[in-house]
Amino acid sequence: MKKTGIIGGSGFIGSYITKQFLDHGFQVKVSTTDIARKDKYEHLMVFNHSDNLYISELNVTDKVALKDFVSDCDVVIHCGTPFILDFEDPKVELFAPTIKGTENFLAVVNNTPSIEKVVFIASVAAFNTNFPFPAGTKSFTDTFDETDTPFYSDESHPYAQAKFIANETVENFIKKNTDLHFEISTVSPVMVIGNSLSKREDSTSGSLQFLIKNNIAPNDFLKVVFDNDVPFAMVNVEDVAIATYKTAITKELHGKNYLLSSETYKVSDIHEMLNKKEPKENSKIIYKNKLAEQDLHFQFKTVKETLNNYLNE
Template identity: 60%
Template sequence: MKTIGIIGGAGFIGSYNTQKFLNEGYKVKVSTTDISNKSKYEHLQNLNNAKNLEIVQLDVENKAELSSFLKGCEVIVHGGTPFQLDVKDPKTELFDPTIKGTENFLGAIQQTDGIKKVVLIASVAAYNTNFPLLPDGKTDGKSISENDEPFISEQSHPYAQAKFIANQAVNKFIAENPKLGFEIVSVSPVGVMGKSLSNREDSTSTGLQFLFKNKIAPNPFIKMFYDNDIQFAIVDVQDVAKGIYQSATTQGIHGKNYLLSSESYKVSDISLMLNHQSPVGKPSIIYSNELAKQDLGMSFQPALATLNGFDS
């Protein structure tokens, strides 16, 4: 039985990753930042094949803990960086754990024997820190793909900037280490939506769905979504987990970073679909998913199917 380590395997996306690999016959080692806080991960004990699950405390900024976590794993999925919109101290809350955590992680995997594949969960921000708005220079009707020059702005949200810089650190590491004994692949999901596998209330993804469903604007950033009725790109959380699994088990894709995206709708239509009503407008494709379809054999659920399943 192969062992996979999933950093952040109890979060919104992480829980689906954990379930996917358990279903596929893996022994799964999941990290948690605080082993004493069972509310963070106890829902994982109810997953299929949970007998093959191990929960381990891990601070990604602690190099000794990180090295210990990686030992014995053939596959590593790193999705343990925080996704939050309300930030008081960007350096402490976002930049350090995201960028330094990624750099520590890259150093640790290089020193760990037995690793065959590493999958990093990046973000659409690796290609466009303005998300959900278009990058500067792009106009409506033009799609964005992996071939486009990545865009970053200092005016973008700190979370997006941190993810962009972390992804650049990954690219630099790959360029500087051409003879690694394992493959590194990244995936960059757009707005991840779907039903949570836990009852936790700290998920930004499910929180955003709640805001859209009830047309709530807790801050100027979200208010801008409604005021401009922006086009918001969506991907189902189950498709993200599938994309990560396919990235982990497909050979010959070292160094690639796949956009994972389904359809884009105006926020007004997303609100309608979350309330089990039909959208007024038609979907568009802002972020291309052709490379993921080609290399990973992916297909993506339509937004309507994803949003109709959200009940909270």
């Protein structure tokens, strides 16, 4: 039985990834930042095959702890970077754990002989730090895929900047190390939607869906989004997990970064669908998913199906 280490495996996306690997017969080691906070991971214990699940405390900026966490893993999934929109200190809360954590992680896995595959859960921000706004000179209706030039702006949200720089760190590591004993692949989801597998109330993704459903704008970012009826490219959280699992078990994907996206709707129509109503406009395909569908052999769920099944009241 092979073992997968999932950094951030109890979060919104990570929980679905953990479930995928358990369902497919892996031993799974999940990290948590605070082992005393059982509310962060107790929902994993009800999964099928949870007898093959292990919980371990980990701070991604601690190289010694990282080394211990991955030491006996065949596959490692890194989805442990923070997704924070409201912050006090971006250097401490976003840049350090995201960028330094990635640097530490790469150094550690490079010296861990058992590892066969590493998968990073990046973000659409790795391609466009302005998301959900267009990249550079593109318009809202211009399409985007993996062949487009990535767009970075130091005026973008610090979360997006951190994810972009972390992805550059991975790409530079791959270029400098041409004889790695393992493969590195990346998946970059757009706005991730769907139901949480936990009862935690501190999920940024879950909170964003709740705010859009109820037309609540607690910050300037959402006020601009609502006022301009900004369109969002979205992807089902379970599809992100399936894509991650397939990326992890498929060989010869070294260095690839897959955009994970389904359809795009304006925020007003996202609001309608979250409230079990029909959207006023048809969906568009802005961020393309053809490379993921081609290499990973699966079809993405529709946004309408996902949002109509949203449970949070």
